[in-house]
Amino acid sequence: MADTTGSEIGDSMRAMRFDVESKTLALRTVPVPEAGHGEVLVRVHAAGVCLSDVHIAQGLITPRHILTGEVTLGHEVAGVVARIGEGVTGWTVGDRVVLQPLVWRPDGSRTLGVDYDGGWAEYVVTPASTLVTIPDDLCFEEAAIIPDAVSTPWSAIRTTGHVRAGESVGVWGVGGLGAHAIQLLRVVGAAPIIAVDPLLAARDRALALGADAALDPTATDFAAKLKNVTHGRMLDLALDFAGVPAAQEQALGSLAHGGRTVLVGLSGRPITIQNSVDFSVFKHTIRGHFGQDYADIPELIDLVSWGRLDLSGSISGVLPLEEATDGIRRLDEKIDNPIRLILRP
CATH class of the missing domain: 3.40.50.720 (NAD(P)-binding Rossmann-like Domain)
Known part of the structure; x- marks a missing residue:
């Protein structure tokens, strides 16, 4: 199936993989994940570098639900729907979306880019229930940071505070x-x-x-x-x-x-x-306080669309995927005092 650029989706992709035991990051070529029942494949256009990623790299946050000892980081993700799995309705290939970073299951929550593979890659698979539409006039870089950098303080202010x-x-x-x-x-x-x-x-x-x-x-x-x-x-x-x-x-x-x-x-x-x-x-x-509620991200997208919230000054730099380690270092050491750095796979 074709993605929105008109090119065919190959069998492999680049992904920034984190080894939990050695606490090292490495850019690897891995298979493009398959969208299962109720899931979609998203072509990543922008992925944020968050202090939580620094905490993972330093061992303060430990992925607890991965099966292989490695995980692709990245929980602030925006892109376009590239493939649709069985049982998914309401979405079309080419739809512009951001991903809710938390998935709720009967045994607790799972976090994108921590407990299952995230968006520091060319493609990411996610449950269709995590998708939120973004308008055409909201750029991918600004949209990507809403699911955490913006929604976490919003939830801390309103829901917890x-x-x-x-x-x-x-x-x-x-x-x-x-x-x-x-x-x-x-x-x-x-x-x-x-x-x-x-x-x-x-x-x-x-x-x-x-x-x-x-x-x-x-x-x-x-x-x-x-x-x-x-x-x-x-x-x-x-x-x-x-x-x-x-x-x-x-x-x-x-x-x-x-x-x-x-x-x-x-x-x-x-x-x-x-x-x-x-x-x-x-x-x-x-x-x-940790994270956000599902309603927060659509609310914030509306606030941006209505001009009540301006995120244009929040993107401190855009880096290629292979510079993810440098992005973590720049954020950890507060080099140039960044608000958010973005990876563009």
């Missing part, structure tokens, strides 16, 4: 997730929005994206500045996208009475409450 209009919110870490959180907090009416990041470039970016203030967490007068910006009330919600103990501790210490902290960044380290008395007296809460 329960942000209401007029609430004061702090955002620790203005990287791929935090940068979008600032834009999305403006959508829901949070005020003031305070970005917290040790990098001056990240703080400047936060202000450009709509933060009301941007603070250096290492400054000796951090607490005083936060209190001044919030007119003495401190934070109703602290969102931690940094995933480091110092940020978590500072976020907890910045809460108003009844304030809550949502931990999105992954550290793999214990969470410490330095002052358990204040934590109880002021009725603070901590909630963890």
Whole structure:
């Protein structure tokens, strides 16, 4: 069957494979996967490089459901439908789509590019239920990052954080997730929005994206500045996208009475409450957050289509598939302070 470029789909393809035991990435030539019952084959046009991919490469996140010891990474994927498996209706070869990264099964969820082969390849097979249509005027690069870089902070803000209009919110870490959180907090009416990041470039970016203030967490007068910006009330919600103990501790210490902290960044380290008395007296809460709900991605695509959300500045670079390892390094070391890097197979 022909793909949307008019060329025949061959028997093999290039894929960036991750060896779980050795924790190494290698570009391999592998068979093009077959679309089984209820599945589709998608020709990948863009795939995001996420901090979760860095965590996988470093061993913080371990694929638990793969059968071969290797997995193709990539959970932020956009492309076109190339083949349709048996039992699939409502989709046509050539449809432009993004992929929901989570698949729910009776025994739990499975994550694309972690528990089964993802989009750092020329083709990927996915259940038809994970497909979401993208409009013709939304480019593949921007569409690809919606399933995590945008939908994870959106879900953390609305579903886990329960942000209401007029609430004061702090955002620790203005990287791929935090940068979008600032834009999305403006959508829901949070005020003031305070970005917290040790990098001056990240703080400047936060202000450009709509933060009301941007603070250096290492400054000796951090607490005083936060209190001044919030007119003495401190934070109703602290969102931690940094995933480091110092940020978590500072976020907890910045809460108003009844304030809550949502931990999105992954550290793999214990969470410490330095002052358990204040934590109880002021009725603070901590909630963890991971991923998104199925409804989030279509909602966000609509927000982009209606001009409420601009992702044009979110693509910090586009790399060929063979430079995936370099993309991980650039993201991990914050070289040029990227929001999102994209692989183009």
